[in-house]
Amino acid sequence: MKLVVRVKLLPTPVQAAALEATLHACNEAATWAAEVAFAKGARRPLGLRKHTYAEVRERWGLGAQAAQHAIKKTCDAYTTLKANLRNGRYGRPGTKRHTRAAGKPVTFRKEAAQPYDDRMLSWQHQARTLSIWTTAGRLKGVAFTGQAEQLAVLAAHRQGESDLVRQGGKWFLIATCEIPAKTLNAHPVGFIGVDLGIVNIAATSDGARHSGRRINRKRERDRALRSKLQKKGTKSAKRRARKYAGREARRNKDINHKISKRIVAEAERTGRGIALEELTGIRERARLRKPQRTTLHSWPFAQLGAFIAYKARRAGVPVVHVDPAHTSQECSQCHHTERGNRPSQARFTCRSCGFVEHADHNASHNIRRRGWMLWVCGAQPTAPALTLIA
Numbered sequence: 001m002k003l004v005v006r007v008k009l010l011p012t013p014v015q016a017a018a019l020e021a022t023l024h025a026c027n028e029a030a031t032w033a034a035e036v037a038f039a040k041g042a043r044r045p046l047g048l049r050k051h052t053y054a055e056v057r058e059r060w061g062l063g064a065q066a067a068q069h070a071i072k073k074t075c076d077a078y079t080t081l082k083a084n085l086r087n088g089r090y091g092r093p094g095t096k097r098h099t100r101a102a103g104k105p106v107t108f109r110k111e112a113a114q115p116y117d118d119r120m121l122s123w124q125h126q127a128r129t130l131s132i133w134t135t136a137g138r139l140k141g142v143a144f145t146g147q148a149e150q151l152a153v154l155a156a157h158r159q160g161e162s163d164l165v166r167q168g169g170k171w172f173l174i175a176t177c178e179i180p181a182k183t184l185n186a187h188p189v190g191f192i193g194v195d196l197g198i199v200n201i202a203a204t205s206d207g208a209r210h211s212g213r214r215i216n217r218k219r220e221r222d223r224a225l226r227s228k229l230q231k232k233g234t235k236s237a238k239r240r241a242r243k244y245a246g247r248e249a250r251r252n253k254d255i256n257h258k259i260s261k262r263i264v265a266e267a268e269r270t271g272r273g274i275a276l277e278e279l280t281g282i283r284e285r286a287r288l289r290k291p292q293r294t295t296l297h298s299w300p301f302a303q304l305g306a307f308i309a310y311k312a313r314r315a316g317v318p319v320v321h322v323d324p325a326h327t328s329q330e331c332s333q334c335h336h337t338e339r340g341n342r343p344s345q346a347r348f349t350c351r352s353c354g355f356v357e358h359a360d361h362n363a364s365h366n367i368r369r370r371g372w373m374l375w376v377c378g379a380q381p382t383a384p385a386l387t388l389i390a
Contacts, residue, residue, distance in 0.1 A: 001179055001180075001181045001310070001313055002177065002178055002179070003153065003157075003176075003177045003179050003310070003314075004174055004175070004176055004177070005146070005150050005153055005158075005174075005177055006146075006150075006173075006174050006175075007144045007146045007151070007154065007172060007173045007174075007175060008144060008145050008170065008171070008172055009130075009142060009143070009144050009170075009171035009172065009173060010142075010143040010144060010145060011139075011143070015139050015142055016171065018134040018135070018137075019134060019139075019164070019171060020166070021134070021135055021136065022066075022114070022133075022134040022136070022164075023110065023111055023112075023114055023164065023166060025060045025061065025062065026062065026069075026070050026114045027070075027109065027110055027111070027112050027114070028110075029059070029062060029067070029070045030070040030071075030074050030077075030108045030112075031105075031106075031108050032052070032056075032059075033052045033070060033074045034077065034078070034105045034106040034107065036052050037052075037074055037075070038106070039105075044075060045071060045072050045075050048071050048074065049068075052071055053067055053068075053071065056070060056071065060135075061135050062135065063120070063133060065117060065119050065120050065133075066114075066120065066133065069115045069116075069117070069161075070114070073114070073115065074106065077106045077108070078106060081102075084101075085102055090102075111166040112165075113163040113164065113165040114163065114165075115161045115162070115163055116132065116133070116161060116162050116163070116164055116173075117160075117161050119133075120132065120133040121162060121173075123154075123155075123158070125154070129142060129143050129144070130144055130173075132164070144173065153179065154175055154177060157178055157179050158175050158177050159176060159178040161176065162174060162175040168246070179314065181313050181314055181316065182315055182316030183316055184316050185271065185316050185317060185318060186318075188271060188272050188375070189270070189271045189272055190270075190272045190273075190368070190372065191205075191272055191273045191275040191368050192204050192205055192206060192263065192266065192267050192272055192273070192274050192275065192368065193275045193363075193365060193367035193368025193369070194263060194274060194275065194276050194277070194308070194367065195277065195327065195328075195361075195363040195364040195367055196276075196279075196301050196304070197360055198216070198299075199346070200360050201215070201255070201259065201299065202259050202263070202304065203360035203361055204266075204364055205361065205364040205365050205368040206266065207361060208262070208266075209360065209361075210258075215255065219248065219299075222247075225244060226241045226244050226245060229244070252300055252303075253303065256303050256304040259304060259307075260304060260307035260308040260311050261311060263308055264308060264311040264312050264317055265315075267312065267315075268315045268316070268317050273317060273318035273320065273371065273375065274312055274317060274318070274319045275319075275320055275322055275367050275368050275371020275372070275374075276305055276309075276319060276320070276367070277321070277323075277324035277327065277367055278321045278323055279302055279321075318375065320371045320374050322367055322370040322371050322374060323370070327366040327367055327370075328342060328348075328362075328363045329341050329342060330362075330366050331348075331350035331352065331355055332355070332357070332362050332365035332369070333350065333353055333355040334350060334352055334353040334355065336350055336351070336352035336353065338351055342359055345359065346358060346359055346360075347359060348362040
């Protein structure tokens, strides 16, 4: 399976200036190549290379490999644009948004990621330094750092290209690693049901509830602050709003990593699989008051599901996705389903058999049962092929 490790670079001021100049040159060259591709209709690497390769090397001083990667990056961007247009990402054909997206060349930000292969980049893992090509020549002894576990994965399993990128004034290399996945547990003794929600981001059939009201109160304060800054409208206010938005995204990602790690570790320890509710349409299914809708829409549930799936695949834990319809209204004991079974957000009381339970845990029991039934019927576990672990 493929994982992506993000490594932080620690360049000197001179090295940082060379990296910045290189990134700008590569993306300017890619933007120019995109204009040529748009004008001539050459959107495949071989065809576009005939029109742009020589000038990219001469005009921007790129090496042979860097020029090849800039051209290929352009073609990949057009492939992605074509897929997005076909899938309705920009609306229906003929709409203003669709016409605007299809009617102009692709452009690249000055600090967009630039691919590096092994001819342009070499790692010295013991010294924690690397040698990297730039337009000013090859830089040697560029220091890098990261968590010990991630650096061990990088040293043992790195394979293919790495992307140089600048984010928030800091330099990173995003490296692809090919890691052998554990043998899938084909005979789980049961499943852990996971119910996703607002007050409790994830509640399991084992009785665990992850995060909750304290996190939501913090998110509400951050959201109110961003709204206040956006209304103010000054440049500094907008800059602070972006800063707080990035901080919240990083915190949410960290929480999702911790939740997914605990759930997968428990499933692996007990020899069970994991049953998740199908996330497609989660926002449309929820019937909530306006303040709750904002809370629901702002949490990255898809990210949490992806984290659980890839960690489970790495541990050999099967994951199945079940239809969550009426899991919050169905009694996990007698299976009587009625809207009145849930008199409040946290309380479940069956009107048929009198069973009382926390509503989220009752739903997770139903998800667990449906997951087991799917597995018995031959459901196949799924997991994304690529994810970011740094």
